[in-house]
Amino acid sequence: MAGISFRNVTKRFGKTIALKNASFDIQPGEFFCFFGPPLSGKSTVLKLILGLETPDEGEVLIGGWPVNHVSPADRNVAMVFQNLALFPHMTAGENVRFPLTERKIAEDKIRARVEAVSAKLHIAHLLHKPPAQLSGGERQRVAIARALVRDPVAYLMDDPISALDARLREETRVELKRIQRDRGQTLIYVTHDQEEAMSVADRIAIMEHGEIRQVGTPGEIYDTPVSRYVARLLGAPMMNIMSAVRGDGVKAADGTITLPIDAVPADVSEIGVRPEDLKVEPWSAAHAGRPAKVYEVEPLGGYTVVTVDTGAEKLKALMRGQPDIRIDSAVALSCNPARAHFFNQAGEALGL
Template identity: 70%
Template sequence: MASIAFRNVTKRFGDTIAVDNVSFEIADNEFFCLFGPPLSGKTTILKLILGLERPDEGEVLIDGKPVNHVSPARRNVAMVFQNLALFPHMTAEENVRFPLVERKMSSDEIAPRVADVVEKLHIGHILHKSPAQLSGGERQRVAIARALVRDPVAYLMDDPISALDARLREETRVELKRIQHELGRTLVYVTHDQEEAMSVADRIAVLENGVIRQVGAPSDIYDNPNSAYVAGMLGAPAMNLIDLDPDRPSALGGALPLEGITVPAGATKIGIRPEDLTVGYDGGGAGKAVEVYEVEPLGGVTIVTLQSEDTTLRAMVRGQPQIRPSSEVSLSVANGQACFFNGQGEALSA
């Protein structure tokens, strides 16, 4: 078991700064997610933890000890790569057993550990096959099993379930969360899928261009983003970011009245989650009407896309209301259900 910490770590590749003066701590037995778009530095951070890359500046610590000059083998960290890296000449079972065989463990020790992870990941029916005979999802589960069968101080996973179909991806992330708690090990998980990050992580680090923009519990980041960038990263549909009207308490040219809403000094944008944007279709709204552009019924909720002059925004409405494209509706938001940002995109307190 181990904690992991970065202290002012920078990693460059030529003129490109992949990780820029990053500092954070991962607690022992924490499910920690690195979340951000492609090329934001997520995989580089994993490689720095594993020891495949060394920082140009700063320190990486595992269990409180600097490991900048410790080889990957001596760090005792298991990694599931995005490209899986299974041995093509071995069967799935031989791939899973390989880390234990390399440690010269006896067959009596290997068998129960392999059987345990095979059952957890439901791959017993494919153990006899080679990687070339497996689907992408099956190969990913074999790679995860190979990492789990070890007894490392931490697990690192680089977008490990991206090739699975939606249903299996949902099942697997639930299993990973359960397995991580059962094993009592630190797990560092990379993803660009915000739903995945929100559902599995104890804490999330949101990255942009090699910089960590915010670290916190998923619910804290969702409810209290510290910037417009972070606000737009979490949530499906994403938060609506709308310019405030300059001369009155409203937005969208008066279509979104803000009387009774506490607007902090210096705010230039208001951010509203789709579920907090109230759509009125009974003609009783206080502001001018906006046009319904599209309606997406999803069973329990309906996503309504709205158009107001040059601004497109989305609302999430319960059930299946009688709203049609090209109709007109009114908008409102309750006090305390909006975020505000200044011209630099920084969150402001009301």
């Protein structure tokens, strides 16, 4: 296994900057995830590590050594591409074996590795079939298995389980995390699915327009986002963002939420509240501020998503169980200031 570092790396495609002045360090044995919307630069990072692209500026290091001019074959990095890239003239088993036969590994070791990985990914019964006879999800698991049979310095995976159904996707990501932990190998994972990013990664890099906005553990990024962009990228439903007005206290959401003035930074422009931190209660005259109106109620079994209309915006609250809340009823909104997030006019997070 090896650590991977970028030092002020920029990559352009014509006039488009796919990656801008990126610097980060991935530790040996770390499960590191790049997360962001399409065209944010995630796949470009993987191609630069693999050697399919060369930086226009900066330096890529693997195991502490610069590799800008090292060929992909000599970097010893295993890759699972988004388009899978299976050999159509080979069976699934031959595809999985291919990296080992190319390296002239002993047949008994090849057989043992293929059997072990195939069992973990539930594809042992598919090994005799060619890729054309497999479903999209089955082909995806074969491509993952082909990478896992190797012993590279790092594994790179570009949205590797997107074609699987929900149940198999959940099972496969748990298995990937377990395999990575057991082997202690460096694994770099790209996804646009926040649930995957939060559940498998030791650390996450949040990307936007080719720039890395924040790097941290899933808990750090969720609890202390550095900007409004990062705050709204993680969380389902996403964070509520409301304009703040200072006066007798700080009011938000058209006066339906009031926070103590000493609990809010002086230069706050917006207040963010995650749905699980937004408290919704039946309205009474004892409550401060204006009432809001229940717009929609979505029971989801163990919890319920309640959408409220404040007049200025619609906010979402995540409530336990199935509360007795009726559409169009008046409700009072509140939140603990310690759980609120504060942003300035530029969208940067503020502290007290």
